[in-house]
Amino acid sequence: MKARPLDIAAVGTLATAFVAGLVVPPDAVQGDLQRIMYVHVPSAWLAYLSFTVTLVASVAYLRWRSLRWDRIAGAAAEVGVVFTGLALATGMIWGKPVWGVWWTWDARLVLTAVMFFVYLGYLALRRSFDDPELRAHRSAVLGVVAVLQIPIVHFSVTWWRGLHQPPTVLRPDNPQIDAPLLFALLMSVAAFTVVFAALVKRRSEITAKEDEALRFQEAGATAGSDITAPTIGGGSS
Amino acid sequence: MTSPTVSLRSVAVRKPGSLILRSVDLDLAPGSATALFGANGSGKTTLLRVVATLLRPSSGSGVVLGADLGTAAVDGVRRRIGLVGHEPALYPNLTLGENLELAASIALGRPATAEAQDALQQVGLAGAADRRASRSSNGMRRRIEFARLLILAPDLLLLDEAHVGLDPEAWLLVGHLIEEVTGRGGSALIVAHEEERIRPLVDGAVTLGDGVITGHQE
Amino acid sequence: MNLRNQIATLMRYELRDELRGGEVGFVVLPFGVVALLTIPMAIGIDTPLLQRIGPGIYWSIILLFGVLVTQRHSSLAPPATRDMLRLAGADPVARFAATTLATFLLLLAFEVGAGFATMALYDPALDSWWWLAALLPLTAAGLSMIGTIAGNIASGLEARTSLVPLIVVPIAVPLLLGAAQATEGLRVGAGILRWLLLLAIVDTVLAVAGVLTARSLEESAA
Numbered sequence: 127m128k129a130r131p132l133d134i135a136a137v138g139t140l141a142t143a144f145v146a147g148l149v150v151p152p153d154a155v156q157g158d159l160q161r162i163m164y165v166h167v168p169s170a171w172l173a174y175l176s177f178t179v180t181l182v183a184s185v186a187y188l189r190w191r192s193l194r195w196d197r198i199a200g201a202a203a204e205v206g207v208v209f210t211g212l213a214l215a216t217g218m219i220w221g222k223p224v225w226g227v228w229w230t231w232d233a234r235l236v237l238t239a240v241m242f243f244v245y246l247g248y249l250a251l252r253r254s255f256d257d258p259e260l261r262a263h264r265s266a267v268l269g270v271v272a273v274l275q276i277p278i279v280h281f282s283v284t285w286w287r288g289l290h291q292p293p294t295v296l297r298p299d300n301p302q303i304d305a306p307l308l309f310a311l312l313m314s315v316a317a318f319t320v321v322f323a324a325l326v327k328r329r330s331e332i333t334a335k336e337d338e339a340l341r342f343q344e345a346g347a348t349a350g351s352d353i354t355a356p357t358i359g360g361g362s363s
Numbered sequence: 364m365t366s367p368t369v370s371l372r373s374v375a376v377r378k379p380g381s382l383i384l385r386s387v388d389l390d391l392a393p394g395s396a397t398a399l400f401g402a403n404g405s406g407k408t409t410l411l412r413v414v415a416t417l418l419r420p421s422s423g424s425g426v427v428l429g430a431d432l433g434t435a436a437v438d439g440v441r442r443r444i445g446l447v448g449h450e451p452a453l454y455p456n457l458t459l460g461e462n463l464e465l466a467a468s469i470a471l472g473r474p475a476t477a478e479a480q481d482a483l484q485q486v487g488l489a490g491a492a493d494r495r496a497s498r499s500s501n502g503m504r505r506r507i508e509f510a511r512l513l514i515l516a517p518d519l520l521l522l523d524e525a526h527v528g529l530d531p532e533a534w535l536l537v538g539h540l541i542e543e544v545t546g547r548g549g550s551a552l553i554v555a556h557e558e559e560r561i562r563p564l565v566d567g568a569v570t571l572g573d574g575v576i577t578g579h580q581e
Numbered sequence: 582m583n584l585r586n587q588i589a590t591l592m593r594y595e596l597r598d599e600l601r602g603g604e605v606g607f608v609v610l611p612f613g614v615v616a617l618l619t620i621p622m623a624i625g626i627d628t629p630l631l632q633r634i635g636p637g638i639y640w641s642i643i644l645l646f647g648v649l650v651t652q653r654h655s656s657l658a659p660p661a662t663r664d665m666l667r668l669a670g671a672d673p674v675a676r677f678a679a680t681t682l683a684t685f686l687l688l689l690a691f692e693v694g695a696g697f698a699t700m701a702l703y704d705p706a707l708d709s710w711w712w713l714a715a716l717l718p719l720t721a722a723g724l725s726m727i728g729t730i731a732g733n734i735a736s737g738l739e740a741r742t743s744l745v746p747l748i749v750v751p752i753a754v755p756l757l758l759g760a761a762q763a764t765e766g767l768r769v770g771a772g773i774l775r776w777l778l779l780l781a782i783v784d785t786v787l788a789v790a791g792v793l794t795a796r797s798l799e800e801s802a803a
Binding site for chain 2: 583586587590591594595597598599601602655658659660661662664665666667668669670671800
């Protein structure tokens, strides 16, 4: 496996963000606990970003019918589901000491959970197809329909939670964010985004190779060639 | 010279891991019936679905009843194609009569009760019209499909082993349908294994093997 | 045949096929009622609590078991039948609309049936019952459209029966929230218009999506 500029950039920014996240002073209110935000916030951002990429790539596939777009849509969803899961996990880990519970039914948390399951459904659908063209077509339709529902899910969840505010043990009421902390946060968002791009690129290349391997297999296998005359019954002609 | 009903050029169909059709050239002349032979799994059904405009070729080109395959023009000619596959195209909980009426009224664009009754009579199923499709024998289901073709009066008739397991009377029905279509100047393509039985009904035969047409017989 | 006649014809036969098969009436509805019956057994017989949570439980059941109604056998013609209808000239949009409408009517019946069971088992108290006349159809419409689209997307797949619920339920969250919150509003006497509006918006978006994707999905039939 050859390292390429994007991979190098991903590793570089990630290392920088990692160091930045560790060396900045702890948060005035939450202390070291706040450092989990350097993972949580960029993960949540990637959850949204990958949905958007899946939507755009799905529309592009339906428009141009090029499997390239389908691979990008699938790769973005695969990488997205990991980061959505990470956003959920880190959110819960952070929420336990701050709010006193793992799960608070906070609007954003619920929305992220719904997105997580929408992704899982989309990926489960993709796995079910053997035929790349069919996979591309059907999942593009789901990609568009599902992602268009996300804003509606967002509003419905926000309205729903607007009615009952969740009880909080310790509300982080701290709109002022220090410059070093802000820098570390932005750095981590940038790093995660580059990592996302690198992973999506790698993943779609792998899918392309898989599809190619399938084609290669075709060359030797025409319909009917795996079936030969029975060797019993004496029917040779 | 009139243009062929069906004309395929270098048609290939890929499925994951295999090439079902490699490069098929096929012409069906108006007024002709052609048998399509080939070993199990040689792609006969796939070829029939391509000709029926139901499956878009992976590559190559084709014209069916004047419409280019893979373009929106095929929408306009589908109504003129009659296909009987090896699975019966019936709703299991509807009666044979209802199934026929549904197909006929969609195709004709109006309620088709009278036509359905006539056709049932013609195929000898007038007495079984109220029997549910799921409780009918294979032969009855076949006859209902033939009744549908009588009403639809297609210009391109495609039979995919539709004659398997038919009694001699129903066999005559197949001959009648083919004659009717070719008499109108249409074409028929019939997938079969039993060369002896199908031979009298057709004008020529082609054989499919290794993803290409390997033999023509007059 | 114009689109409206095609829709009416296809829907009529599809409903007839379903009613004779009886999948919704004899299988899905009893299954849903059993679910309504098991919940008090699991959480304990606390009549005031059951009264309060009854409507919410009801809507969860409608969402989860309604998916089964949308995936009933009669909603998905076997491949040969689909080919036959395509060749007969049935418009993909008409087929989508017919299946959706048939599912809508069956879901509505399912909602009413499960609704009576909920009233009997949970005894919920609503301020006004009349709003349900708007709420039940709006929810049934949305669910039937999501179910039909998802069914078409997964058609021909072996994993279809387990795949479709996973696809449908997360997307249907706004329907659940809209219906449940509106019913909660009826229970406590709060305004419910915004929830009805939400349901109407979801239905509209889905109707547009269904019509726009119908042809494309049929083209990709395996």
